[in-house]
Amino acid sequence: MNNKLISLKGISKVFKVGDEDFTALIDVNLEIDSGAFMSFVGPSGSGKTTLLNLIGGLDIPTTGDLFFKNIKLSSMTRNQMAQYRRENIGFIFQTYNLLPVYSVYENVLFPLLLNGSKEKDAQDRVMDIVNKVGLSDQIKKRPSQLSGGQCQRVAIARALVKDPVLILADEPTANLDSKNSIQILELMSDLNKQYKAAVVFSTHDEKVTRYVRREIGLEDGKIISDK
Ligand SMILES: Nc1ncnc2c1ncn2[C@@H]1O[C@H](COP(=O)(O)OP(=O)(O)O)[C@@H](O)[C@H]1O
Numbered sequence: 191m192n193n194k195l196i197s198l199k200g201i202s203k204v205f206k207v208g209d210e211d212f213t214a215l216i217d218v219n220l221e222i223d224s225g226a227f228m229s230f231v232g233p234s235g236s237g238k239t240t241l242l243n244l245i246g247g248l249d250i251p252t253t254g255d256l257f258f259k260n261i262k263l264s265s266m267t268r269n270q271m272a273q274y275r276r277e278n279i280g281f282i283f284q285t286y287n288l289l290p291v292y293s294v295y296e297n298v299l300f301p302l303l304l305n306g307s308k309e310k311d312a313q314d315r316v317m318d319i320v321n322k323v324g325l326s327d328q329i330k331k332r333p334s335q336l337s338g339g340q341c342q343r344v345a346i347a348r349a350l351v352k353d354p355v356l357i358l359a360d361e362p363t364a365n366l367d368s369k370n371s372i373q374i375l376e377l378m379s380d381l382n383k384q385y386k387a388a389v390v391f392s393t394h395d396e397k398v399t400r401y402v403r404r405e406i407g408l409e410d411g412k413i414i415s416d417k
């Protein structure tokens with residue numbers, strides 16, 4: 191059985207900043223297995239977000255090839271890329287990125303509507319996931335009425351609801367205190383076991399290290415360790 195979800199082959203990313211070229215990633219080679227629970231660790235500016243954005247199809251590499259299963263991401267059109275994200279990837283961000291005028295329920299429902307589901311067919315699924323992240327009692331509230339930890343639970347539910355094969359979480363605990371960070375990590379670890387989704391974090395929170403099964407170190411755009 192082929193367990194490989196994502197392959198990166200000789201990936202580099204160069205940003206133009208004024209007249210200058212800035213190399214954010216240099217010759218990154220990496221494979222991510224189905225069901226993985228892993229993190230990219232490194233100082234600020236080491237390329238973690240750039241790498242997650244490439245894997246998630248939010249940006250394209252300057253050189254190299256990226257494969258999802260056996261499909262080459264780097265030769266997809268913009269529309270195919272959008273479809274790849276909608277169908278396969280859940281994103282979780284440091285600042286939650288919830289829709290402020292929507293309730294918890296509506297925020298979690300939204301990706302299913304984008305994927306073409308009817309609300310009446312999606313309702314049970316939404317309620318089930320909201321329950322799983324422990325927010326059944328907050329379903330009608332808006333993000334501004336929730337704590338940071340609760341907002342991140344909504345973001346986790348929103349990422350999971352469409353049953354993605356991969357969740358990309360960019361510094362998901364960076365805005366949380368230590369107690370909430372641990373609760374979020376335990377929840378994500380549980381959900382990774384219950385659902386099939388692989389989870390890839392970027393972080394410089396050393397608490398994350400205790401939870402992941404694989405940790406990839408980044409420095410100046412290069413992979414310096416993999417353990
Ligand atoms: N859109 C961009 N334009 C120019 N430089 C960028 C852009 N995105 C990231 N960079 C640069 O690339 C480097 C890596 O950034 P990033 O991937 O955000 O690092 P990290 O997430 O590890 O903090 C940084 O030096 C950053 O300034």
Ligand SMILES: [Mg+2]
Binds near residue numbers: 238239240360392
């Ligand atoms: Mg970052």
